[in-house]
Amino acid sequence: MNENTHRLAVPLLSGLIASLSLSGCKLEVLDSKGVIGSAEVSLIATATYTMLLVVVPVILLTLFIAWRYRASNTKATYAPKWAHSTAIEVAIWAIPAVIILYLGILTWKTTHELDPYKPLQSDVKPINVEVVALDWKWLFIYPDLGVASVNQLAFPVGTPVNFRVTSDAVMNSFFIPQLGGQIYAMAGMQTQLHLLSDHPGDYAGISANYSGKGFSDMKFRALAMSSADFDAWVKKVKSAPESLSMDVYAGVARPSEKVAVRYFSTVDPKLFNNIVAKYNYGNSVVGANCATKG
Template identity: 50%
Template structure:
């Protein structure tokens, strides 16, 4: 009796499963559409091109995935045990099957290879962006667990806050004064690694004024989950106001202040510095230069020996 009841229940569940799956998928997708997904809702041309590339790669993969899924379901249904269908194909030496098996994957590989080659050069993060206005340069330093931004053009610095003119390309030089990190502002573009002793670069531009979340996407220890910041793309008047506020902060990022900032801290509040040590970014890079190189000797001369 129990077997009969259990069998009936399982059959009902099996029949309801496709409907339940579709319902769950619909709810999940509606949640995704309503939630904040900056990768899918870009606010700059670089992020838009990367999103389009993501969609293109997805649909290329579906050329293989969708037929495989549909055929699996078809075979499972047609050749189920209680259907009585025989499966004894005579496909030996079939030119049509050989052509599909070899030519379709070869075509996909060629298309993906071409796409990767073209996109790699077109979306090179080091490539300067075309604009009728000069780029705005920022130097970003990854610390435990915070981001330090230096503004050579302004002579100021900020912690866990990035501000830049919305109508100018943003060029970020990136390094780390701790373990490997990765800087990403999803609404504006992809991530770039920050490594001690190495300089990487990221060129972005915003469609217009706005506030975008940025963060470290590389796990780096206890404070990793709180290592995020707001990137402010500001119009001319708002950027001037922000610049005046930071310049008038009266706090200098000198050697002693940097040594204090370098200490580990979690959820560090936004901090502004009206000035910073000259060539601080290069000094941080030189700390990790290999012994015997001119960079290492320069670091030794300034008392910043390799760590």
């Protein structure tokens, strides 16, 4: 093996070893359990396979050229004045252009189909959940049921879940990898996300945007249950001794790490709107003061 071949073999072997070592890792985002997640996995796979139509031939041709024109191969044609080939120019420009056009159309179409603000079509009545990102925990309010929980989200299987998401801290990102989609949580603003689980399960929920020292433990569990189990969960939450008033919420919102699951049997119905409005009110006051001084 000459020096040139050795230089090619080392990185290829390293990449193979790395791939094999990572093959046992579970990528939850590719293990979809919902309609949105499945559509996103399909998009990722289609885009990857399409790009491989260029990547694989380029890799193979690179290896072939390196082998064919190695220093020890005296039979290879030496053409230092060769400069142009119309066929090669057409191939290297036309093929990537077609692939990029295809990927552009595919991305445009699926971006609109998977718009997080677009409600899911279903014969089943959706359940509404208000999500508040805190330091460093998640608060889930069920406005129609009058209950709330910290770091635990529950919903029936096969039922669309309509999320309204905000933050009472720095910007964050609400993400349940196996159900698909993520959406930013920002103070003074409301974003929306619509998800549905096809299978019962206990799914990981995470923060996907760095938000300080407690970020790594800002996790929650998303429980997809049968209707009977969900009703039992709601009954359990309603029997909790705590109520979530504005005063109690002030304590919940204080920065804390590795927070255990917590239930609230009743919730101030204006809590979510008050959380959003307090930042807008502050901005309005600042704007009014600036206008007065001007």
